[in-house]
Amino acid sequence: MESQISNIDIGIVISYFLIVLFIGLWISRRTKTGEDLFLGGRTFGWGIIGLSLFASNISGSTIVGLAGAAYTTGIVNSVYEWMSGLPLIIAALIFIPLYLRSRITTIPEFLQKRYDRRSQLFFSVVTIFSTIVIETAGALYAGGLVVQTFFPGFSIWETSLILAIVAGIYTAGGGLKAVVYTDAIQAIILIIGCGVISWILFGQLDYDWSKVVDSAPEGHFSVVRPLDDPGIPWPGLLMGVPLLGFWYWSTNQYIFQRVLGAKDMKQARWGVVFAGFLKIIPLFIMVFPGAMAISLYPDIANGDTVFPTLVTKVLPVGLVGLVLAGIISAIMSSVDSALNSSSTLLVIDFIKPKRPGITEKDIVKYGRIATLTFMVIAALWAPQIQNFTGLWDYLQQMFSIIVPPIAVIFLVGVFYPRGNGDGAFWTLVLGTLAGIILFVLEQLDLWHLHYTINVGLMALLSAIIFIVVSSRTPAPDMEAMKQYTFRPGLIREGFEDVPWYKNYLNQILVLVLTIFGILMWLW
Template sequence: MPSLATLDYVIIAIYLLVVIGVCIRVTKRSPDADELFLASRSLGPWVIGLSLFASNISSTTLIGLPGAAWETGISVANYEWMAGLVLMLTALFVAPVFIKQRISTVPEVLERRFDPRMRKYLSGTSLFLSIVLDTAGSLYAGALVLMMFFPGLALAPTCAAMALFAGIYTTAGGLRAVAYTDVLQTLVLLAGSLLLSIIVFGQFDYSWSQVTSRLDAQHLSLIRPLDDPALPWLGTLIGLPILGFYYWTMNQYVAQRLLGARDADAAGKGALIAAALKLLPLFFMVLPGAMAAALFTDLERSDTVFPRLIAEFAPPGLAGLMLAGLMAAIMSSVDSTLNSASTLFIMDFVKPKKPAMTHQQMATWGRYCTLILMVLAALWAPAIDHFPGLFAYLQQAFAYVTPPLVAAFAMGFCSKKIGAGAAFRGVIAGHIISAVLFAGSKLGWHDIHFTLIAGLLFFVTLVLITLFQCSPSASSPSEQQTATTAQKNADPVAPAIKTGALVLVLLTLALVISFW
């Protein structure tokens, strides 16, 4: 059983005190609704970029990625570089529209383009995913690690304690506290992950030839055959962009950093900074997990690879830093999801019913909502232990739920001809089909990979929306509904952002070719 030295406990305690200090520093005054939800629209590019990266780096990265790499190889890193490409797309085309419209939530875009039904439908779905997947998954991942180092802990109470800690400072400080603690947490986890990856590589005498000789060639390949059970190449091509677009553009808990930007330039540059950082997980998290396949053959669950690496190879002091970094990542996702979920509930459901609410009243409602959602996530988190793996739990759920929503967003964003009725019926029909396909996968009717399912559902929903719009009973979109198309509502993108995106595309291409 792994154990920690006194120095490790000191480092963890220092980290916790620093986080509390940062929270107190940025929350000296009681925030109103605009400050609580959007940091008064004052965030700069580095805060946005680091916070975007930190909010995602939790369970799907530090726990899920090494575990998946240990089990199936480095193809799981395709999620990371594809996310970078999606972020570039967001920086160039979507973020300028968001900032120009001065929206508070992403579903608000669909209301302006279509009608209130689409706003509430996207908001309700996002709330469900945020609590059941993002928040609960992060709590479960954190509890799993703590239980490995502190055997006396139980799953449910540990999840509850972590939720309480993140919920308190999120409730007190809002998005500004979340974003600024994310900056700290990103620096800690990147430093810790870099050091651990160097130590793990040292187990192979810092020789890449030793790594390749002890691992199967396919284990070190990003692009896999069409019948690959982990991630087929076609799934990378048509499925991952759909999942990534929802996560990085439509998911409120991620997009909220963009909405809190001081201007379109800050939002675009922040997205590019996050895109650049998404090239690092292959080296810092995925490759160490893949190397662990040659080091550990006795693991019962892939989700324990990262804490096992810490326990086996990190010396005193570094183990504490790594554990602090891991907890930083977990807390970053929990605080992000709690803040964004309360934003969705207040802005998309409460405010339309109570338009006369003051900013202070909305802030009060938001704090209560954050605490309630915190409790719900803490109650659900232990149930994830019954699923076959954290990464599969998260990605498969997103694959079946999000593609119809992405299809409606894409149609509304790019075309002026789609009306509200056609979009809404298309999304509902798409989700009916996804429910049938999901049931079929559980009953053994098909074994189609979930990334292929994501691409299929996206294209089917596009066709359904088009057919509904072409039906005789379909109404044409009004002038108000077409007013949010990108052509009418985006300021010119700064040349620096275009140049940065081009450089990152070339770097991503070089990365993929190198590990093809």
């Protein structure tokens, strides 16, 4: 079967691959130390941070899934996008000053400083496993499916391998700096490409929003859904979505590593708030196009084919290549971030403590070997996902259930100085065990609550375990804990003498008003 796109479009995609590889290899020549490889030498400004956060979060499956869901079931899943600003605000207000003042390279390192090494290792292992087996392999598999739509002659294993090799080479060579600079380019391509589709579709509807709404089933544009809604019931919107968002945006090495590489506090906070504004964009360029397609192409049977259908039927030659490059950009951004973060965790949390005299040259060498090794593992596992569709769905659900104990030891821990190493460790162990039990009960059809509601309940249980165990075991050094727990003065740190328009607190106010304005609009 031949490709469904023109040679011009194919040329655009190939050019994109070559440019990304060139950037990665060029930066690799300037990557000399572990801090260069893992944190980009702590040189990132707010624009690069925000664009990289946006690009790393958007995968090929996100684009296809958002458009498909908007076409088939409604726009409720879009809350994970435009409501991301709220957990990003929490990160800016509370966790950025704590992390940057601690001079950490990995998020688990913060747990070692706040609690002990047991929590650090537990969290690091869970993060590496989930990042490679779920995030990286999942991105490669979903990306392979998307690319197959345009190039039917390629198999899943071929597309997964090509994507993994390209991302692995420039990530291993240039490290985080290569990741964030290519991410910035990828974010711009993605926004332009998807934005063009949205504008053309809206034009075909005479730029009349009422035509979009009238063609959709009742409730299609509501994000506050009833208790029995299979997507996100309203208790899950209140309980689960914020906690999942907090874990993802404030404690996930895969995402937060570029913030740790910021030049200073100002750049980090500006970058995170900028990302919060960028996360509103997918509602308009990925979600709404799926909804617009209802009236224009009412006979699409499979939601996953909605976005590829729009690309091939709406766009002229040249723009198809641009959008396909945008989709591949999204895939590559997820893969490169996952590979770099996992290699960082392995080297900093496991190898370096075992070899305290290790040289910077060796750190870079081990980091590059780890990146390429994880690349191979993810590429080999990705094609197997098609044989375990049911198991993959279960893994995703279980993944959301094991988040609560992690979220609790961070979020409760920074406000509860009495929380200690025993409390954190046993919260992770018992909270994760409780999550596994709940997962088993679901498979035995003995538990029927939506997973977003389960997240809230498990967080409550984990908080009780953390507080009870901490209160019944020896208190930590309260003086030392001041550096790793919240105090009001941290909120203004770095912004004492800036004009009002540069004050991130004023920017946060605008972001909050925008998010709640959208919530009221889509209620």
